[in-house]
Amino acid sequence: MARNGQHREAASRDVNPDHIVSVQDFSRDTLRNVIAHLKASTSFEHLVYREAELDAIWTITGFFLANELPSRRDDAVKRLHAGAQKAHDLVADRRPEAAATVLEAFL
């Protein structure tokens, strides 16, 4: 799986909140893409897609923390894991802009 900094395609894509962002890693490009979609999200459907993306980031970071050998990145990934959960709960609370702000701290 591509990791931080190796997945460069996402950020420059057009933002369409009706589409689900493909979350295959937790790179900055992926986060930027999710943040851009969060900021454009207004409807019930948009928020469902954003929640699914944040669930995926939370899942992938959780797998990383559980399965990878300890490294210098652990603290940062732990913070992102917690941040993804916080952003997820903000989306559930229909506050996508606030969720975007939470994720921006990880760029």
Next chain:
Amino acid sequence: MLSIEENNLLTQTDPGKPAGQYFRRFWLPALLPTEVPNPDCPPVRVRLLGEDLLAFRDTKGRVGLIDEFCPHRRASLFWGRNEEWGLRCVYHGWKFDVNGTCMDMPNEPPEYGFGNKLRTTAYPTREYGGLVWTYLGPPEHEPELPKLEWARVADNQRYMSKRFQETNYLQAIEGGIDSSHSNFLHASLDAFRVTDSYVEKVKNSGTLRAKYHLLDKAPRFTVKKTDYGLVIGVRRNAEDDRYYWRLTQFLLPSHTMIPYEKGLAIHGHCWVPRDDQTCWVWTISWNPEGPLSEEEWKTIRDETFVHAQVDPVTFRPVRNKANQYLLNREKQRTANMTGIHGFASQDQAIQESMGPIVDRARERLGTSDTAIIAARRLLLQEIRDLAEGREPYTARHGDVYWVRSASLLLKRDVEFDEGSRELTKAEV
């Protein structure tokens, strides 16, 4: 992922709980008419939304659904006599009609007139679409019956079954709308491994599902909120410039439909909370164009698809948790993914394996779980709205259920709801 509070809010349906109040705004399937086949026949126990009830058919043929326990000393009326317009408790002779009115109280002096003043809990019932439905909510909010297509076809165009499941209703619904599990849980080994013989079989089968599931194993999910709940669109790549779409409906509070392929029967479910730990699974197969075919009856008899054989009294499936669903490890090694016979038993086994109420704070979801996320959010929104005094729109508008699932090929630039508009209209 859901918080523990959200999970509790969604899964607790006893009286007084917010989700319990929500379900008490809808007509719910309660029992099969054949469970109380004749006037004055024996009563049967019915547990719904955490309430122990008793159904009986009175002398006139009306179905009553009342509190199982006599209001006098709380003895079970299950032991009672169904006689001359009412059910009589055999302990002290108190007798109740289908409306819950006490008709007789022979152990009290008549001059006290207790009988005229006393009622037991009774809920209205309707026989509709081959089922007895009930409404457990406040009379002033009695809803419309849902205008579901399967409820309006002739009896010979429909088959329905009832089974007892040892899980909360929500994980059963989630199984019903989780399109991505069928490629695994319900797959034959040949399909899972994509063997040459399977490819050859699929080429000749003519069913769209098998063909396009083979071509694209990583579908894309789309959801749209509707008047009745959700339509879930699952998109796979097809030839040329087309997509193969499978459309599933989630109809509030707990109905689902399996994508329909023209010319075959349609299948659907209604998942009714029995209590927080168990639910009733109602499964319906119907053919809107005519009587169910011999092939469709064979599928039902052989239990290969959505129906499973059950004990006629308890409705516990013959394949159940206590006997490990008659798991056959040799069959699992050589024939299918689970070694369990039939889709219904496979679903039940895996859903019950998650425990009665799955801890959704410990899940690891991905984007293939979009439909599940959408259904939870919609139900949470509806439950919270009702708690704040906003009545559910769907309950008051039975005609919004007039829809049908679909599967179809569409050009890639066509939105699925536009392209499927005619196909998803019910016709009967």
